[in-house]
Amino acid sequence: MSAKEYRTASSARGGLLTVANVPNIAFGDRVHIRDQQGNTRNGQVIRSSDEEVLIQVFEGTSELDLESTWVRFLDEPVEIALSPEILGRIFNGLGEPRDYRPPIVSSLRRSISAAAFNPAARTYPKEFIQTGISTIDGLNSLVRGQKLPIFSASGLPHNRLAAQIVRQAKLPDDDSRFSVVFAAMGVSYADARFFQEEFASSGVLGNVVMFVNMADDPPVERLTLPRMALTAAEYLAFDLDRHVLVVMTDMTHYAEALREVATAKGDVPARKGYPGYLYSDLAEIYERSGRIKDRHGSITLVPVLSMPSDDITHPIPDLTGYITEGQIVLSRELHNQGIYPPVHISPSLSRLMKDGIGKDFTREDHPHVSNQLYALYARALETRNLASIIGADELSTRDRRYLEFADAFENRFVRQSEDEDRSIEETLNLSWDLLSTFPSQALTRVNETEIAKYHRQSV
Amino acid sequence: MNTISNKKGKIKDINGPIVTIELPGVQNGEQVRIGSLGLYGEVISLEGNEALAQIYESTEMVRPGEPVEGLGHPLSVELGPGLIGGIFDGVQRPLEAMFLKAGDQIPRGLSPLPLDRDKTWHFVPSENLEPNMPIINGAVLGKVQETETVEHRILVPPNISGELIELAPEGDYHLEESIGQVRDQQGEIHHLKLYHRWPVRRPRPYQSRDNGIEPLITGQRILDTFFPLLKGSKCAVPGPFGAGKTVVQHQVARWANADIVIYVGCGERGNELVDVLDSFPKLKDPYTGRPLMDRTLLIANTSNMPVVAREASIYVGITIAEYYRDQGYDVVMLADSTSRWAEALREVSGRLGQMPVEEGYPAYLASRLAAFYERAGRVDTMDSGKGSVTLIGAVSPPGGDFSEPVTSHTKEIIQTFWALSKELADARHYPAIDWVDSFSADVSTAAEWWHENIDRGWEKRRSQALGMLARDAELSRIVNLVGPEALSSAQRWVLEGAALIKEGVLQQSALDPVDTFSSPEKQFMLLDLILSVYDAGADLIELGVPVQELSEMSVLARLRRCKELYDSNQIEQLKAFREEALNDFKEIHSEYAQRGEQPA
Numbered sequence A: 001m002s003a004k005e006y007r008t009a010s011s012a013r014g015g016l017l018t019v020a021n022v023p024n025i026a027f028g029d030r031v032h033i034r035d036q037q038g039n040t041r042n043g044q045v046i047r048s049s050d051e052e053v054l055i056q057v058f059e060g061t062s063e064l065d066l067e068s069t070w071v072r073f074l075d076e077p078v079e080i081a082l083s084p085e086i087l088g089r090i091f092n093g094l095g096e097p098r099d100y101r102p103p104i105v106s107s108l109r110r111s112i113s114a115a116a117f118n119p120a121a122r123t124y125p126k127e128f129i130q131t132g133i134s135t136i137d138g139l140n141s142l143v144r145g146q147k148l149p150i151f152s153a154s155g156l157p158h159n160r161l162a163a164q165i166v167r168q169a170k171l172p173d174d175d176s177r178f179s180v181v182f183a184a185m186g187v188s189y190a191d192a193r194f195f196q197e198e199f200a201s202s203g204v205l206g207n208v209v210m211f212v213n214m215a216d217d218p219p220v221e222r223l224t225l226p227r228m229a230l231t232a233a234e235y236l237a238f239d240l241d242r243h244v245l246v247v248m249t250d251m252t253h254y255a256e257a258l259r260e261v262a263t264a265k266g267d268v269p270a271r272k273g274y275p276g277y278l279y280s281d282l283a284e285i286y287e288r289s290g291r292i293k294d295r296h297g298s299i300t301l302v303p304v305l306s307m308p309s310d311d312i313t314h315p316i317p318d319l320t321g322y323i324t325e326g327q328i329v330l331s332r333e334l335h336n337q338g339i340y341p342p343v344h345i346s347p348s349l350s351r352l353m354k355d356g357i358g359k360d361f362t363r364e365d366h367p368h369v370s371n372q373l374y375a376l377y378a379r380a381l382e383t384r385n386l387a388s389i390i391g392a393d394e395l396s397t398r399d400r401r402y403l404e405f406a407d408a409f410e411n412r413f414v415r416q417s418e419d420e421d422r423s424i425e426e427t428l429n430l431s432w433d434l435l436s437t438f439p440s441q442a443l444t445r446v447n448e449t450e451i452a453k454y455h456r457q458s459v
Numbered sequence B: 001m002n003t004i005s006n007k008k009g010k011i012k013d014i015n016g017p018i019v020t021i022e023l024p025g026v027q028n029g030e031q032v033r034i035g036s037l038g039l040y041g042e043v044i045s046l047e048g049n050e051a052l053a054q055i056y057e058s059t060e061m062v063r064p065g066e067p068v069e070g071l072g073h074p075l076s077v078e079l080g081p082g083l084i085g086g087i088f089d090g091v092q093r094p095l096e097a098m099f100l101k102a103g104d105q106i107p108r109g110l111s112p113l114p115l116d117r118d119k120t121w122h123f124v125p126s127e128n129l130e131p132n133m134p135i136i137n138g139a140v141l142g143k144v145q146e147t148e149t150v151e152h153r154i155l156v157p158p159n160i161s162g163e164l165i166e167l168a169p170e171g172d173y174h175l176e177e178s179i180g181q182v183r184d185q186q187g188e189i190h191h192l193k194l195y196h197r198w199p200v201r202r203p204r205p206y207q208s209r210d211n212g213i214e215p216l217i218t219g220q221r222i223l224d225t226f227f228p229l230l231k232g233s234k235c236a237v238p239g240p241f242g243a244g245k246t247v248v249q250h251q252v253a254r255w256a257n258a259d260i261v262i263y264v265g266c267g268e269r270g271n272e273l274v275d276v277l278d279s280f281p282k283l284k285d286p287y288t289g290r291p292l293m294d295r296t297l298l299i300a301n302t303s304n305m306p307v308v309a310r311e312a313s314i315y316v317g318i319t320i321a322e323y324y325r326d327q328g329y330d331v332v333m334l335a336d337s338t339s340r341w342a343e344a345l346r347e348v349s350g351r352l353g354q355m356p357v358e359e360g361y362p363a364y365l366a367s368r369l370a371a372f373y374e375r376a377g378r379v380d381t382m383d384s385g386k387g388s389v390t391l392i393g394a395v396s397p398p399g400g401d402f403s404e405p406v407t408s409h410t411k412e413i414i415q416t417f418w419a420l421s422k423e424l425a426d427a428r429h430y431p432a433i434d435w436v437d438s439f440s441a442d443v444s445t446a447a448e449w450w451h452e453n454i455d456r457g458w459e460k461r462r463s464q465a466l467g468m469l470a471r472d473a474e475l476s477r478i479v480n481l482v483g484p485e486a487l488s489s490a491q492r493w494v495l496e497g498a499a500l501i502k503e504g505v506l507q508q509s510a511l512d513p514v515d516t517f518s519s520p521e522k523q524f525m526l527l528d529l530i531l532s533v534y535d536a537g538a539d540l541i542e543l544g545v546p547v548q549e550l551s552e553m554s555v556l557a558r559l560r561r562c563k564e565l566y567d568s569n570q571i572e573q574l575k576a577f578r579e580e581a582l583n584d585f586k587e588i589h590s591e592y593a594q595r596g597e598q599p600a
Ligand SMILES: Nc1ncnc2c1ncn2[C@@H]1O[C@H](COP(=O)(O)OP(=O)(O)OP(=O)(O)O)[C@@H](O)[C@H]1O
Pocket: A321, A322, A323, A349, A350, A351, A352, A354, B239, B240, B241, B242, B243, B244, B245, B246, B247, B248, B268, B396, B430, B431, B432, B508, B509, B510, B511
């Protein structure tokens, strides 16, 4: 490697280092920086001309002194070493081991900023994944190759839900489990430990690759971490033919790190100080999920993010929703009522559900049942609202039925325990228990054949 | 293409997609190739010997000092047979061919020609043309059957006119073969081929503009019946994420009575394009019975592809749209989403250090948007035919806030506004088009068409329905304050009637095999049916029939399902059901009328 080394740093501020008079340095080049203590920091070139090169320093620029800083340009993009040995290992955001075991040795190294998939190379995701969770399987079904985030907020049980999905996800009549890539950005030690113990106790640890950046690790590393994780996922899916489930938490910390760096670079902010390219940047990550023609494996992506101040219009959930194929939204209200998992179905959505459910996939009544539950619950919430204003006693008998439905739906359908793994059949039957509290006339989203077959009162 | 005179230079500075180059003699807007990989880009400003170029591909590992080449022409597209049925990226690279050649990911610096040079096309010269005739630009030299539905008319390119010297006889030709010669006023001889090139940022010429005269029929009731769009008009579909913009656009692409559909996926999901690629070949055009893909073309710059090509993609789309318009076709172009295009503008302007005016957008956002939408229209073509481009742009406002710059500027430009609402989408009322916020400036023109072709009662029924929906909103507010008991029977029947309109007319599932398309006849039948039932009920209420009794009539449940029970060819069955339904009301009527006569 003909690495070039320089001691011409001319400014250091906000994680960015400028080096003067270094010709022919590649944009995106990886950099090693040796500070006066002799420690090595990592960086990447984010602007390059012969007069001046701008470097983003992953560990930050604090305590760098310009005089004694040595900068080495490695003449290679940021890469990750790949081999089947990555399973069962833990890495940081730069792909270095953080499990006290030796680095991966492999001749296969890939740049973590992969070129975009050609849309003509994709196939449409269609295979229903059973998570065993009724609000997801019944109403917001996940399919192999989908990107379906969990919109949460501080104090809500998104980690437990994500862990339950990892534990239970499978195809309905196929017991093979997913390989898991777990990417943690800015998480607490408690959360990191929770997931590690989860994976260990469910015996999947050997089938998991973890990329971990703690809350007190350098924020800039959060920018490379998801790309490391997805490059590993692509390797497992498209080189090793595995079905991979990628869980990323917490995308909010990722976006905050991006904002920090953007601000230091002086990029023009769009909303709430986030740079205008936050959308494209998140899309670069999320769009790496999917299915590819003639490839056996797949990448299913479940990012977790916390909505700042529970606000779904905040740029992070907002832009995520604009990119992903739906979202599972958790509700503080349901959580406070003690309902787990507190999935608020109204704003939740799965866009890929239409092609993965119904006859030949789950059950023929599934699409209509899902629509019907949605319509009834929407009406029931309106009724509940009305009841809170005029009092439940003022309601007509018809309206009171809706009120009862709302309670039954939340307590029997939404609520389930953390180790309760409901089959899709069970979820649909449970749905009919609830639908059957209405006379068949009130059910206009299911058809007459379905009513005849499943409605409890129709004989 | 000749390469002898190409200018050479070198890279000075790389700032993501914006690269400073030293390239003496380069022109603003000129196409360049940079670096040893030969990445494609476009000059966007000049300063002395240096120029700034925006690069359509990732500049990772490109270095200062690497070579640069000027190609001598601005960003242009190839226009000729072989476009329809294809999928191209934002700078018209053929994605299917790239997949076969280079695999799953899009490699850099690769640039296969958009149109297939190996393929031959059967050319039939126009009968009215003979050598030595004067010929103008835009004249039809002949035709080629491009797909089973599309007859591709080979045009004299816009910048050439003069005397026709030679026209090839009927036969099979490759794209590069000469099919005619024209001597221009300067005496220069031009060899014409089955295709020509045209710069995307320059609108193609036409003789004159015209006003729209007939509605684009989309088969979607809330669109056609309530917020009609004329052929050649401009329309925006704003809405928060998940509200249904893409589904609306896919539905229009599927069922609109257009000759050509151009769908531009601008900064959106890869899978949504796959959805079109998979489903359109299997779906049949309701007017021609041919696979929908035979009239459709896709341009794809997905959200993970480089941002600069996203800016170009909608110009590539609109230029191709104009080209088919010039052949005398009604073209619909859908752009999903114009917000991503505006954001690409913002990103480039930010990197250039231009002064942002609102939410980071440059001052020229509004004028660029207006200039883009201005390329829609119904025109007299150079060849004295009629053609139109209807433009429908999705808008993705941050946080669903319609007061943001892209939505508010767009709103001032367009004629039809299909506003999607999160509340309706959350309640699974699809399409989630809000009947209060949406508008169409062309209702009266559309009315003439409906009155002439479908039913004279159209405009009256439409207003009646909108009036009831407005009453419904008012009455619901009252209910929410003091409860339903405060309403009179007649008022409660209005609520019931509005619910019927919402469920039986406005809601239309794109996923239901029957309801996905509704012909104008069926649209009017359903509306008229539901309003007739409402009117009959209102008469009964006058007679003292309790609302309760009416709302429990079993015919109402069927009424809600009519849209899925009868397809657009079953108008007779719908009529029979209408008789049946109204009969039920008549029976109650006579019952009560009798009671009224015999004093109790
Ligand atoms: N007419 C319809 N019939 C049935 N389902 C619909 C209809 N319109 C919307 N939907 C449902 O809503 C979902 C979201 O719609 P769509 O993808 O069009 O939203 P969008 O506004 O384009 O969102 P984004 O801005 O994130 O792209 C669809 O996947 C589908 O499930």
